Amino acid sequence: MYCQNCGNKVKEDAKFCSLCGAKLNFEGKIKEEKISESKKLNDSSIKEEDKALMVLNASLKEGFLKSTVCYIVFFNDRIVVFKLLKDRQNEEIKKRQKELKKSGAGFLKSSADMMSFWASFGDRFYKMTPEEILSEEKENFQIHNNDISKIEFKQSLTILDEDSQRQKMGDIKIKYPSGELKFQHEYYDSNGNIRKVLSSLFDRNLKYKGKKSKIVFGDKEGFK
Numbered sequence: 001m002y003c004q005n006c007g008n009k010v011k012e013d014a015k016f017c018s019l020c021g022a023k024l025n026f027e028g029k030i031k032e033e034k035i036s037e038s039k040k041l042n043d044s045s046i047k048e049e050d051k052a053l054m055v056l057n058a059s060l061k062e063g064f065l066k067s068t069v070c071y072i073v074f075f076n077d078r079i080v081v082f083k084l085l086k087d088r089q090n091e092e093i094k095k096r097q098k099e100l101k102k103s104g105a106g107f108l109k110s111s112a113d114m115m116s117f118w119a120s121f122g123d124r125f126y127k128m129t130p131e132e133i134l135s136e137e138k139e140n141f142q143i144h145n146n147d148i149s150k151i152e153f154k155q156s157l158t159i160l161d162e163d164s165q166r167q168k169m170g171d172i173k174i175k176y177p178s179g180e181l182k183f184q185h186e187y188y189d190s191n192g193n194i195r196k197v198l199s200s201l202f203d204r205n206l207k208y209k210g211k212k213s214k215i216v217f218g219d220k221e222g223f224k
Contacts, residue, residue, distance in 0.1 A: 046129060049076060054197045055122040058172060058183040072172070072183065073125045073133060074197060079148075079174070080130045081181075083139040084121075092121075143176050150175040151202050153194065155210040156186045 014024055054074040059067040060081065069089075071082040096117055100110045125133060134140050156170035172183040189195060189210065198206050 046127070050129060051075075052126050052128070053201070054194065055125045056172070056185060056187065056194070057122055058185040061182040061184065067184070070183070071122045071125060073130075074201060075130055076145075076201070078130060078142050078144045080125075080133045080142045081140060082125065082133055083137055085137065085139060088137065092117075143174065143181075145201055147176045148174060148202065148205060150205050150207065151198065152207040153189075153198055153209065155189050157188070 052073050052075055056072045056074075058070055058072055060070045060083065061067050069084040071084065073080040073082060093114070096114060097110070100113060105113065130142060134142060150173075152171070152173040154171040157168045159166055159168055167186065169184045170187055172181075172185060174181040174183075187194060195208050195210075198208065
């Protein structure tokens with residue numbers, strides 16, 4: 001469990017963050033933060049400078065064998081991490097299946113629709129404020145950009161040898177006062193969009209690693 005204010009890892013029963021001192025309000029979500037879905041999807045209500053610049057799908061490493069699917073949402077002043085927990089995944093799947101069943105969609109169409117749904121799930125964060133994202137799950141947290149001392153991005157690569165090809169996962173590492181976050185991802189960033197956004201936000205604190213000569217296949221350009 002993490003402090004939503006600074007991203008520090010805290011104990012389940014903690015009432016205050018040991019790093020920043022913020023009160024931990026995991027149980028009762030503030031009423032004002034409960035925004036209706038229709039308002040969330042109306043990006044016209046969000047100022048241009050307050051919109052997310054980039055959303056990356058990744059896995060947050062939380063132990064030797066444990067990792068959690070998440071979305072890293074980059075804003076002008078902070079990073080918000082949305083953790084896609086199993087309960088939320090199951091909830092979204094059931095909701096989508098119910099809608100597909102109601103529409104009379106067949107097996108093949110339903111399968112294709114479900115794949116498309118998860119492929120574009122992260123797009124919703126472009127239409128949400130940091131506060132809205134944080135209020136969705138108690139495990140979500142944020143880190144302010146000025147608290148980040150170093151961020152490292154390493155491209156994902158497709159490596160071809162004599163008999164086969166394999167994908168090497170890319171890495172994202174974020175160093176901040178309470179430690180380091182480690183993520184794995186599948187982005188090649190062959191169009192350079194990810195590097196461009198990270199450079200604009202972190203400048204000299206960014207370390208970007210990429211060996212384009214090793215990229216053989218792949219069309220996952222970056223982010224939409």
